[in-house]
Amino acid sequence: MRLRSLEARLFLWLALAALMGALVYIGVTQWPMPQTLNWMHSELGLHVAEPDRTAAILLCVTVLAPLSWWFAHMVMQPVKRLLRALEGAVASYRDGDFSISIALNRGDELGDLVRVHNELGQTLREQRQNLAQRELLLDTVVQNTPVALVLTDGSGRVAYANIAARHLFNEGRSLNGLHFATLIADAPEALRKATEGTEDALFSVEMDGSEETFHLSQRAFRLQGRPHRLQLFRRMTRELSRQEVAAWKRVIRVVSHELNNSLAPISSLAHSGAELARRGDVQRLPGVFATIGERARHLHGFIDGYARFAKLPAPRTVAVEWKPFLDALALHCHFQLQGKAPTQPGWFDPVQIEQVLINLVKNAHESGSAPEGVTLALTLIGHELRIEVGDRGPGMSEAVLAQALLPFYSTKRSGTGLGLALAREISEAHGGRIALANREDGGLRVTLILPQPANAV
Structure with a gap:
């Protein structure tokens, strides 16, 4: 036990109080009070009765009561001061003021508590300073980003908007407190429809005499227990232009490559045929013409594939019974059907979806998978x-997965890069999507997701 601890101090005060009580009791019952009373009786003639035990105890209590109160005051005074200081500090913390420190230098448990409290205050001050710096940095980044950011509360009023949003929607003036729907009431219809939905959207509007394309990303969440909605408007015109130029460059490279691969042999064979005809060697001419025809047919098929991709018609969705559809699909490609087909008919364009599945199953076989490993x-x-085509091939690397659905991207030596791009185009035309993923036990899984009307389910 530390000598300067509260327990030790309390022990000393109690011991002192007990000693004082014993001394008072002895003084009343033994010495000097009995001797003083006897002297007063014998010398002064005053007759004062000696106190009995009860009177002695009452006299001791009368003397010790204020003394005990004074001891208690001495013991509790530092505790009371510390509690008042802690109460004020906690009230300051509640109000967000962490600058309070308690100036109390003691070597006991109260001193330890004061030191821990001051260390807590210092930690809170540092954390608040770091948080303020991070908030300032974040606000600076958000305010200066070219993406227009609008945060609205549950009533649709703007709670926060950055500089880009103020310039886009209110000519640079503040948006805080304004009702966002009222603010864009006179905006182009495409913008209003995009903000009325809950999904991400891509839309174009007329701005300053030219068409501007925006990507809207929006999320709903709860902030401090209240519903909020965050909308991000990103200008995509320049990015789409760059992507369009890059796509055209890829098209030109692929088309040039294929044209050269076909026209160079045709030109060479034509020259050879003319030379053979000049020399009168007509027996070899049919072979030359056959090769020229084969290369021409390959070139025609290549160009026809690009034309079909560019002129993909809108899907004609109808109710599709699964048995005849799967039987017709099995005539074009081999696959293993996993599980059973749904009992309800599907709702899609059977011609387009059949073409997608033929391409996907063909790719699965060309992956190196065993025939029985290709599943539907x-x-x-x-x-x-959900339509899933799986194989047991080597799968795809992360880089290939990221680009496999892009038009004109292919890892095959003679591939056009249109198979998966066409599948993506058809699925999105149906309002669905396509996803590629490596299977955990080896191989690739291509998932085609098509929405079905409620009355068809």
């Missing part, structure tokens, strides 16, 4: 139809 699975989940 059909699942109806809610209002979505």
